[in-house]
Amino acid sequence: MPMYDRAEEINKLFGRKLREIRNSQKLSQYELWLISGIATSQIGKIERGTGNPTLATIVSLARALKVPFDDLMPRELLKD
Amino acid sequence: MPMYDRAEEINKLFGRKLREIRNSQKLSQYELWLISGIATSQIGKIERGTGNPTLATIVSLARALKVPFDDLMPRELLKD
Incomplete structure (x- = not known):
C-alpha cells in the first residue's frame, strides 16, 4: 500500500517527533x-x-538539531 | 546556512543513494x-x-527497500 494514503x-x-526533539533541546x-533557516511559520x-x-x-532540521x-523519522513508519 | 541553497x-x-540501494537489491x-506505489516516472x-x-x-521508498x-539519506549531508 503506497504511503501516500498515510x-x-x-x-x-x-511533526510530533520534531517538537519532542526541539523541546528536549x-x-x-x-x-x-x-539555526536551520526554516521559517518559524513552516516549523x-x-x-x-x-x-x-x-x-x-x-x-536542514536534522542538521540544525x-x-x-532516523531519530526524526518515527520508526513505527517502517513497520507494517 | 539553510539547506535550501543546497x-x-x-x-x-x-537520488544516487536510492539507485545504489535499488540496484544492490x-x-x-x-x-x-x-512495492512502493511510487510511479516509475517519479522514481x-x-x-x-x-x-x-x-x-x-x-x-514509501525506505519501507519498500x-x-x-539513515541508509537512504547520505550521511555527508549531516556534516558541515
Missing part, C-alpha cells in the same frame, strides 16, 4: 529557525502535521 | 514501483536528482 499520519508523526521555534506547520516537508527541509535522520 | 545537491545525493524501477526523476521527494515519498532512513 501522508497525513506520517506528517503528524514527524530547550529550543524555541524561533531559535530553531535561526509550526510541520509540528502540527500540516506541513509537507521536502527532503531539503528534513535535512544535530540528530541522525 | 536542495539540488541534496536531491542528487539522495536487483530491483528495476518497475519492481520498486510495485526516475528522484534518481536523477530532479525530483523533490516529500516525507511520505521518502517513507526495507532500509532505515
